[in-house]
Amino acid sequence: MPFKTPRKPAARPAPRKGRRKAVPEPYHHGNLREALLAAGIQLLKEQGAEALGLRELARQAGVSRTAPYRHFESRDALLAGIAEQGFVKLREVLLEARHQHESDHERWFLEAARAYIGFAFGYAEHFKLMFGGYMKYEPGQHTSLHDAGNGAFQTLVDLIVASQESGLVMKGDPMAVSIAAWSTLHGFCSLAVHKRLDFLVENPELLSKTADLVARTCLEGVRARK
Amino acid sequence: MPFKTPRKPAARPAPRKGRRKAVPEPYHHGNLREALLAAGIQLLKEQGAEALGLRELARQAGVSRTAPYRHFESRDALLAGIAEQGFVKLREVLLEARHQHESDHERWFLEAARAYIGFAFGYAEHFKLMFGGYMKYEPGQHTSLHDAGNGAFQTLVDLIVASQESGLVMKGDPMAVSIAAWSTLHGFCSLAVHKRLDFLVENPELLSKTADLVARTCLEGVRARK
């Protein structure tokens, strides 16, 4: 290599100085897979999904451009790995709403809705990656991404089932009702992160009023009819 | 009206065979801008937005790779032009629901919802292009795309305002209420076209039941409280 551009001194974690191996630090880089995911998550937040190139991520991790192929079979697979982290996080915030308000189903419902909206606005680019058309989302491919997505969805289904049993939410196929409720939340978030509600975002007060209205609409839409 | 694709001859319209000029055939190609949009719409339907490359569209229109720059300042602008056609079409189907059921607001509401869902499923790739992150959607850029989008949205606002006046839909800022209602529809469609509801689509009967539930949920969510 003619010149090695100093690029990223903060890349490789110095191959085991001390002789005792507290942590394995297995191979050349140490843990390139995790480093790529971390760099990807950072870059996603800063510059959006378009900026997530294999070569760019490799650069950020301080390795050569094809090194990622040892850990991800394609760019799609790398994006899927990043998106997967998003679903894990989304599930966490939904579970938190549950643990804080599980006894009051209406409160649980509304807080879960707010948590979903909060996630979408707080991790807008991640949200777009998770639900947009940035990578293939076919069954059979990226199974752990599907698992993570289903895991997040399951927290909504749990909420709906519990709310049906307590009489808050209408009876009917829990899947269908969950989707109907989810759709309201998701539609609002999807429109917002894709800048289709700019006339709202310019007005933070109206935005938060609308977000609250959406959360209530979400509940009223599936509330048990008297 | 580039939306209908009556099977283009796929190449240049033969530079003046006969000597008499029946149709003007104005410039070199004739009407490259419309040809590019038409080819784009066709390709979008067949292969999705990823396939919409400037060079590929030029190929389909039978011109050299940089010719499109005479009519669109960038790939983004070309995508915006194609998306714009989608908003025009969407507005049309929403207006049709209006004209057929304008006297019965509940019917109008439900048919508009079905029309929206029908558009999303019938023109899934177009829908993704219109609402996904495939191009910049900043205010000030692609103004005619914004106009078309706002035109389609306005049909929903009109519906909400009329329904508020007749007491079908809750009072409140018409924008906020429109967005809440729109969100339900849009979320369902967005999830579906992005293949997040595959367990539904495998089951056409459940799918249509859920679509109906979503349309009703959309109304119940904003119905005037008794």
Add this chain to the structure above:
DNA sequence: CCGTCATGTAGACGACGTCAACTTATCGCG
């Protein structure tokens, strides 16, 4: 008839994803 401008063309550049072939470091086994 001629100049001008809109329209279309050709070449080049740097980015990208991916493949094949190569090198290097680590670990398991005798």
Add this chain to the structure above:
DNA sequence: CGCGATAAGTTGACGTCGTCTACATGACGG
């Protein structure tokens, strides 16, 4: 302890893409 197998990383190449610049062409107005 040493050695081969193999996981991890590198280099070079190929074809694609969007876009820039310079150039060619054809239609229309004076």
